[in-house]
Structures are given as C-alpha cells and as structure tokens.
Amino acid sequence: xxxxxxxxxxxxxxxxxxxxxxxxxxxxxxxxxxxxxxxxxxxxxxxxxxxxxxxxxxxxxxxxxxxxxxxxxxxxxxxxxxxxxxxxxxxxxxxxxxxxxxxxxxxxxxxxxxxxxxxxxxxxxxxxxxxxxxxxxxxxxxxxxxxxxxxxxxxxxxxxxxxxxxxxxxxxxxxxxxxxxxxxxxxxxxxxxxxxxxxxxxxxxxxxxxxxxxxxxxxxxxxxxxxxxxxxxxxxxxxxxxxxxxxxxxxx
Amino acid sequence: xxxxxxxxxxxxxxxxxxxxxxxxxxxxxxxxxxxxxxxxxxxxxxxxxxxxxxxxxxxxxxxxxxxxxxxxxxxxxxxxxxxxxxxxxxxxxxxxxxxxxxxxxxxxxxxxxxxxxxxxxxxxxxxxxxxxxxxxxxxxxxxxxxxxxxxxxxxxxxxxxxxxxxxxxxxxxxxxxxxxxxxxxxxxxxxxxxxxxxxxxxxxxxxxxxxxxxxxxxxxxxxxxxxxxxxxxxxxxxxxxxxxxxxxxxxx
Numbered sequence: 001x002x003x004x005x006x007x008x009x010x011x012x013x014x015x016x017x018x019x020x021x022x023x024x025x026x027x028x029x030x031x032x033x034x035x036x037x038x039x040x041x042x043x044x045x046x047x048x049x050x051x052x053x054x055x056x057x058x059x060x061x062x063x064x065x066x067x068x069x070x071x072x073x074x075x076x077x078x079x080x081x082x083x084x085x086x087x088x089x090x091x092x093x094x095x096x097x098x099x100x101x102x103x104x105x106x107x108x109x110x111x112x113x114x115x116x117x118x119x120x121x122x123x124x125x126x127x128x129x130x131x132x133x134x135x136x137x138x139x140x141x142x143x144x145x146x147x148x149x150x151x152x153x154x155x156x157x158x159x160x161x162x163x164x165x166x167x168x169x170x171x172x173x174x175x176x177x178x179x180x181x182x183x184x185x186x187x188x189x190x191x192x193x194x195x196x197x198x199x200x201x202x203x204x205x206x207x208x209x210x211x212x213x214x215x216x217x218x219x220x221x222x223x224x225x226x227x228x229x230x231x232x233x234x235x236x237x238x239x240x241x242x243x244x245x246x247x248x249x250x251x252x
Numbered sequence: 253x254x255x256x257x258x259x260x261x262x263x264x265x266x267x268x269x270x271x272x273x274x275x276x277x278x279x280x281x282x283x284x285x286x287x288x289x290x291x292x293x294x295x296x297x298x299x300x301x302x303x304x305x306x307x308x309x310x311x312x313x314x315x316x317x318x319x320x321x322x323x324x325x326x327x328x329x330x331x332x333x334x335x336x337x338x339x340x341x342x343x344x345x346x347x348x349x350x351x352x353x354x355x356x357x358x359x360x361x362x363x364x365x366x367x368x369x370x371x372x373x374x375x376x377x378x379x380x381x382x383x384x385x386x387x388x389x390x391x392x393x394x395x396x397x398x399x400x401x402x403x404x405x406x407x408x409x410x411x412x413x414x415x416x417x418x419x420x421x422x423x424x425x426x427x428x429x430x431x432x433x434x435x436x437x438x439x440x441x442x443x444x445x446x447x448x449x450x451x452x453x454x455x456x457x458x459x460x461x462x463x464x465x466x467x468x469x470x471x472x473x474x475x476x477x478x479x480x481x482x483x484x485x486x487x488x489x490x491x492x493x494x495x496x497x498x499x500x501x502x503x504x
Contacts, residue, residue, distance in 0.1 A: 003261040005466050095502040102502060110417040120442045164416050164503035165362040167496045168434045168454025182420045190372045191472045202420025210462030213481050214257050220443045229465050244419045250347040250354060251416035
C-alpha cells in the first residue's frame with residue numbers, strides 16, 4: 001500500500017483578534033467545513049494568526065524610531081518605525097545591506113526582518129511580531145484541540161522565510177508541538193544495506209513547506225491539516241533542534 | 253471547497269540501471285500499483301534514480317585522487333577518491349572546514365559534497381553524481397509520460413540538501429519541467445487589500461519537500477505523485493530562477 005499524505009486547507013476562518021482561542025477557532029472552522037480533525041493529524045498554522053491571537057501586533061504610531069532606524073529607513077525608502085521594530089526584535093544583526101536586514105531573533109531564528117511583517121493585518125498602521133514562544137503557542141493549540149475533540153494532533157507553526165543561495169521564500173517551522181522537528185535515520189540502512197548518508201531530515205520544515213501549497217496567500221487559509229504522515233507520537237516537540245549551534249554552522 | 257493536495261509514494265520500482273527509460277519505469281510501476289497518472293499531476297523524482305538511469309555513477313577504482321583530496325581525506329577519515337569526485341564536480345569551493353565541503357556545482361547549486369553521494373547504490377565502491385542537466389532530465393520524463401499516457405504532468409527532480417543556519421536537511425528541486433519553479437504574487441493583495449510582503453515563493457522546493465514526506469529513505473520509494481496542486485500550465489520549467497545571482501546574495 002503506497003504511503004499517501006493529504007493536505008487540506010482550512011478555509012473560512014474569521015478575522016483573528018487578540019485574545020481569541022485559536023484551537024477553538026480551528027476546531028469550529030474545520031467543523032463548518034465538515035472536516036473531522038483526527039488522531040495523528042498534523043495542524044500547520046501560519047504564524048500570522050498565532051501572533052494576532054496573542055496580541056503580538058504593534059501600532060507604528062507607538063514606535064519611536066532610533067537614529068539608526070531613521071537613517072536606514074530614509075536610505076532605503078522604508079518606514080523607520082517598521083525598521084525600529086525589526087531592530088528591537090533582533091538579538092544580533094547578521095547582514096544589513098541594500099535595504100535588507102537579516103538578523104537573529106530572540107528565539108534563535110535567522111531570517112529577514114526578524115519575522116516582523118505588515119501583510120494580512122486589518123490595520124495598515126500595524127506590524128506583527130513572531131509569537132513570544134512559538135513552541136508554547138503550538139502546544140497550546142495542541143492541548144486545546146485535545147480538550148475539545150479528545151484527539152492527539154501535532155502542531156507546526158509556520159512562517160515564510162527567505163534563505164541564502166536560493167531565490168524564493170519557503171515556509172518553515174517556527175513552532176512545533178507533539179512531534180520531533182527532526183527525523184533521524186542514523187543507524188538505518190538503505191535498500192542495499194548500506195548506511196544512509198543524509199541521516200537527519202527536518203520534517204517539521206518539510207511539513208510547513210508542504211502545507212503552504214494548500215494555503216493561499218491571497219485568500220484566508222491560515223491553517224492546513226496534514227493527514228497520513230506517520231510521525232513518532234512520543235516526539236518531544238520544540239524547534240530548538242532545528243537551530244544550528246553557531247559553532248556547528250559554517251555560515252554564522 | 254477546501255484545497256486538498258495529495259502526495260502518493262510510487263512503490264516497488266525495480267533497481268534502476270544505466271540506460272533505463274525512467275518515464276516507462278514510473279508509468280509501469282504506478283500502473284502495477286493501480287495508480288493512474290492524470291493530467292495536472294506533478295511527479296517528484298529523486299535525483300538518485302535519474303542519475304542511475306543516466307549512468308551518472310562513478311567507480312571509485314577508476315578515480316585517481318589529487319594531493320588535495322588525499323590530504324583532506326586523510327585528515328577527516330574520508331575516502332580520498334570520493335573527495336576527488338566532489339572536487340571535480342565543483343566549480344567553486346565555498347567552505348572546506350571540519351571535514352565538510354560546501355561548493356557550487358556546475359549547475360549553480362550550492363550544497364555539501366557537490367551532490368556526490370554513496371547511498372542507495374548497489375555497488376559499495378561507487379558514488380553517484382547529479383545529472384548533467386537535471387532540467388533536461390525532468391523534461392525527458394515529462395515528455396515520456398506524455399507519449400505513453402497522453403497526459404501533461406509537471407516533473408520535479410529532488411535532492412536532499414543541508415542549508416545554513418538550520419539543522420536537518422530538506423528535499424529541494426534540482427530539476428523542473430512543465431511548471432514555474434517560483435510562484436510570483438507580486439501585484440496581488442492580501443485579504444485586507446494590502447500588497448503582499450513575501451511575494452515570491454519557491455514552490456518547486458516546497459513540492460520537493462512535500463514529496464519527501466511520502467517517500468521513505470529506507471525502502472524503495474524514489475518517486476512521489478502530487479495531485480491537486482494548482483500550478484500554471486504554461487510555466488516554463490527550469491531551475492535557473494531558483495539560483496540567486498551572486499550579486500543579489502548576501503551570503504556568497
């Protein structure tokens with residue numbers, strides 16, 4: 001029997017507001033869509049709705065840009081208040097060139113603009129931040145689904161990141177609960193009995209990328225359900241395992 | 253109606269040998285599995301079987317290592333002949349540290365070991381190279397499927413690449429035919445009528461990553477079919493669009 005995996009976009013979510021119970025919204029929206037969330041399913045939730053529900057939205061009117069943010073914004077035609085929020089969300093600037101800021105966030109993610117983003121927000125004068133602790137956000141959704149439906153799911157919170165060397169952004173995992181972010185093939189052998197070379201696969205990132213295909217940036221599909229992917233139920237969750245330690249990274 | 257995408261592993265492929273007609277093998281294997289390949293499907297094929305079919309396999313006994321390869325192999329406990337093949341497949345060495353060689357291949361891919369790989373080969377004394385022109389390989393499979401079944405599919409050839417900053421490898425596209433590797437949202441607006449920030453998504457990479465979930469490194473599932481992803485049929489194919497030009501890259 002061939003392994004078959006399904007990705008289903010959960011459509012028709014209402015606009016998410018600060019304080020909303022995201023697990024309840026997802027369960028209700030799926031139910032209206034006559035989509036049963038089942039044991040072993042994986043919910044991939046875009047960072048944007050998580051940040052909105054957690055009130056991680058900043059009004060630009062409340063931001064006083066630093067001289068650095070002012071100068072940079074002026075030089076590259078960007079709102080200095082937006083630049084200021086990016087700098088505040090960064091714990092280390094990796095590159096700051098040609099109007100692009102690549103930095104390391106407090107969580108340890110290396111990405112453009114520290115995950116600060118102005119799209120898909122009802123108010124044009126606001127920007128969203130990454131969740132404070134996206135792994136905890138994922139765990140909250142997971143336990144919220146468990147409480148409501150009595151099923152165990154894994155949850156991946158995704159965001160759209162650019163990357164070095166390759167054009168085009170891809171969705172990656174910024175929060176994980178209920179499964180291991182990495183799948184480790186060490187000790188296993190290939191179909192010829194030889195040890196596998198590439199031994200560790202970032203399955204949480206692959207799930208985030210896969211789910212993006214079933215979402216739609218233009219309409220409102222902020223959650224996708226992945227069904228049929230066989231993950232280890234005892235997985236520990238968390239994105240720490242996805243963060244390469246500086247001393248291991250050839251590209252710090 | 254929610255967008256639903258399916259990924260189905262094509263199992264039971266015979267061992268692929270040099271000169272094999274890969275399109276014929278895929279069509280026959282899918283048929284034995286009672287899986288109809290339909291118009292608009294996407295076939296994701298791992299590089300390994302493409303390289304085997306194209307005879308891109310090198311016997312280490314035929315390789316004379318250079319002094320550089322000898323010294324490096326000795327220093328890090330690697331077969332100097334394997335190292336030599338990596339150096340030959342590289343047009344530029346990006347990093348050569350702690351036993352890891354990151355280089356740019358002739359095609360312009362930046363990856364570890366220039367895509368040279370010893371796993372999933374019947375003979376332990378051989379290594380596989382990337383296809384000479386993976387976009388052309390993808391196009392051959394695409395037209396082979398068209399000739400045999402009269403259906404138009406897109407084809408993505410995938411390989412497993414590590415990346416800077418994040419642990420764990422993911423599958424990415426090294427060959428594309430029948431669709432655009434990038435999906436460009438420029439000019440479109442979000443659900444609030446505001447322009448989208450992240451405008452270009454590397455959907456070919458996301459398809460490769462998604463398909464990996466339906467494959468299995470240990471058993472023999474070198475091909476997956478993706479059904480239900482709505483791509484532009486007039487897409488031009490090719491992976492050139494995925495290669496960031498050096499002058500645009502903050503991480504050369």
